[in-house]
Amino acid sequence: MKEQVELHKDSFIEELKDFLKIPSISSLPDRKEDVNRGADWVAESLGKAGMENIEVIQTKGHPIVYGDWLHAENKPTVLIYGHYDVQPEDPLELWETPPFEPVVRDGKIYARGATDDKGQLFLHIKAIELLMKENGTLPVNVKFCIEGEEEVASPNLSPFIRSQEEKLAADAVVISDTTFIEKGQPAICTSLRGALAMEVTVKTANTDLHSGSYGGAVPNSIHALVSLMDSLHDETGKIAVEGFYEGVPEVTEELREEVAQVPFNSEKVKRELGLEAFFGEEGFTFQERVGIRPTLEINGITGGFQGEGLKTIVPNQASAKISCRLVGEQNPQAVFESIQRHLENHKPAGVRIETEQLIQADPVSLDSQDAYIQVAADAYEQVYGVRPLFPKEGGSIPIVEVFASVLKAPVVLMGFGLPSENLHAPNEHFHLENFTKGIETAANYYIRLGNK
C-alpha cells in the first residue's frame, strides 16, 4: 500500500488543494453557496472512490453527504464520519498566505480546514479508493456520512442520525478529527468534553450617550459587561458560577496518573505559543485542566466604538460570547441556566441582560480496550512503528456522543492532526507525512477489520 500511496501522492495533494480552495465556512450565512459546493465536491469524490447510493441530503442548514458500498458479505460495516465545513478565517491579517489558497511549505499544506477536517476526512476517501482500485472490491462494508455543520455543533446531523438509525447502522464509527500527542506519537482519543456556548448581551439606555454629558452618571454597558464577565472566575482560576461543577467527577489519584502518562513539555509549549506563563484552575496540571476539568472561556467581546481613534460615548450595548467545556455528568442545559442565574444575581442596577444559547453537547467517554479501537492501534503501530496512546481530549465533537448512543457502536477516533497545526487559528496546516501515512493507516485498518 505504501508504494501505491507514494505513486499517487502528488495527484492526491492536488485534489486536496481543490477541496481546500472552497471557503465552506458553516457559521457565515454569506458562505452558504460555498458550503454547498463543498458538499458537491465530497459527493463527487465519493463517486470516484467507487461508492454507491451517493446522496447530497438537504437539511434546514447545510447538506449531509452520504455514500456506501455494502458488498463485503459477512464482513463488518464501518461508518466513516467527517466534516467538510471549516472555521471562519479571521483574523485574516495574521495569515502568511491566504486561507483559501492552499500552498505546500516545508512538507505541510497551509489552508483553513487543512487539518480540521478536510485533510483528515479526505485521507479516508483516498484509502478506500486505493483499496477499490487494487482489488475491485473492499475488505469491509463502508458507509460515508459527511456533514457540513460540525463547526456550528451539528444541529441537523443529530436529528438525521436519530431518524436514520437503520440506514446508518454500523459495527464501528471511524472519525479522524483529532490529533497525535506530538509528531511521531499517534493517539486514539477516548474521551471528549461536552460543550455549551452562549452569547450574553448587556443593554442600558436606548442609544449611545455623549460621555461628557452623561458619563459617570448613567450605567455604561461595557462597565456592566466587564464586571459580569470578570465575576465568572475567582482569582484562583476556579469558575465562580454556583452549580457549575455539578456532575464533575472527582479527580482520583488513579485518574491523575492516567492523565499524566501523556507526555507534556511545559517549556516547549510555552515557547511555541509565545506565552510568558500558564494560567488555570489552581491545584491542577496543564493536562488535567485541558483534559478532565471543565472550563469557561470568553471567546469574543464587543461593545461601543470599534473604529480607529476615539468616540467619547457611554455605550448602550455590549456583548460577549462564552463557551464551556464540560466533563462527566455535567448537563449543558443545567450549566446554561446556572450561568443565566449568576448573571442576573450579579448584574448592576439599570442594566438588562439577554442570553442566547449557541451550542450544546454532552461529554462522551470511550473504552480503549474495545476490539475496534485495539485493531486501529495495531494499524497505527504497523505504519508508524509506535503504538498510539489513549488520551482524554479537551475538545468537543458533539456528534460523537450521538453516534455512540444511537448506533450503539464503538467510535474510533483515529486522529492524524498535530496539536501545533493551528486549527481554528491563522495559518492552519496539515503535515503531508500524516496525510500519506494516514491513507496507509486507514487502508491497513480496513484490511485488518476484514480479516478479523
Place this chain on the structure above:
Amino acid sequence: MKEQVELHKDSFIEELKDFLKIPSISSLPDRKEDVNRGADWVAESLGKAGMENIEVIQTKGHPIVYGDWLHAENKPTVLIYGHYDVQPEDPLELWETPPFEPVVRDGKIYARGATDDKGQLFLHIKAIELLMKENGTLPVNVKFCIEGEEEVASPNLSPFIRSQEEKLAADAVVISDTTFIEKGQPAICTSLRGALAMEVTVKTANTDLHSGSYGGAVPNSIHALVSLMDSLHDETGKIAVEGFYEGVPEVTEELREEVAQVPFNSEKVKRELGLEAFFGEEGFTFQERVGIRPTLEINGITGGFQGEGLKTIVPNQASAKISCRLVGEQNPQAVFESIQRHLENHKPAGVRIETEQLIQADPVSLDSQDAYIQVAADAYEQVYGVRPLFPKEGGSIPIVEVFASVLKAPVVLMGFGLPSENLHAPNEHFHLENFTKGIETAANYYIRLGNK
C-alpha cells in the same frame, strides 16, 4: 432682524443641508477628502458673508479655515470659533434616515453634525452675512477661525493658535458648541472639564488558540482585560485608580448650591433615555457627577471573535478605549501615568499590556460676570425672553483652554443645541427654532458689542 431671518430661513436651511451632506469625519482616514471638502465649503460660505483674507490653511492633519473683516474702527474684535468636522456615524443601523442625507422632521433637521457643530457654527456665518447685507458694514471686527479636528481633540489648532497669537488677537472668543439647559432655557457654559483618552491592549499568546486544546490552561486576553477594566471602579462608582483624584477641588456646600440651581428632572431624563436607573459615584447628584466630578468611561471594547455565531478560541489580544473627564487642577498626563501604573499593578500573570494616549486636554473655568458674557446674556434674553443660566458643562472642548490662556480673552460659550439632540449618537438633530433664533441672538450680540 427677526423679519430678515424669517425671509431667508428656507434658503439658509437648504445651505445648511448642503453643509451637512459632507461626511467630514475627522477620525476616519478614509474621509480625508470629505474633510477637505468641508473646509472648502466653509471658506466659500465665509466669502459669501463678506469676509476678507480667507485662507484654507493646511496642517499636518485637517485644514483650518480663516477669514476676517477688520474695518470697524475703535470697535471690539470678536474671534468666532467652530468646527466643520463631525463624529463617525456608527452604529449606522440605528439611524432612522441616513446620517449624511439631512431631512427636516417636526421642526428639527436630522444629520450627523446638525447640532455638533455645523448648525451652530453656520448660524454665526449667517448672522454676519445678514448684518453685512443690511448695513454694508459690521458693528464689530470679526475673525473666523474654523477647524476640522475638534472631534479628534484639535492636535493642530493648538500649535496654530500659539504661533499666530497676533493674527488671532481678539477681545473675546465666541463659540457655539454647547447646549441649553432644556428647550426654552438658554445657557452660557462657564466651566468645561478636561479630558484624557487612551487605548489599552492586552496580549497573551502569539496566536488565537483552540479553546478545546488550551482553554482553562493558558491566559485568555479577554479575561485579563475584563478584570483590568472592572478594577478601574469600585462598587460605589468611585474610580479606584491610585492618584486619580489628585487636584480635584473639594466639593463645598456653596459649589453644590450653585450646581443645584440648574434644574434637573430625574424621571424625565430617565424616560427620555430609556434608563431603568442612574448609576454613578456615591454621594453626588446627577448634576454634580456630570458637571464638577471627574469620570472614567470605557468607550469601546473589542477582542476575539466578532462575527455571527461562534468561534471556540482563546483569544490572544483584546483592547479597550477609555476616556476621562477631568476637573480643577487634575493633570491629564499625571492621570494617564496613574492609570498605566494601576494596570501594571493589577495585571494577571502571563499578560502584556500596551497603552496609547489618544487625547489630552486641561480643564477650564470661565467668569460668568465678565462683560462679554453678560452682554451675550442680554442678547439671549432679548430673543428668547429668558435670561440664560451659567452651568458647568460636563463635556470638553480642549481648545477653549488654549484660546483663553494664549489670547488672554474671555471665551463666550453661546450654546444653541439641546441636550436631547443626540450629539455623538445616531439620529443627531438640531431644532430649527434655535437655528433661526440663534442667528437673531448672534446678530443682536454683535450689534450690542458694537454699541458698548
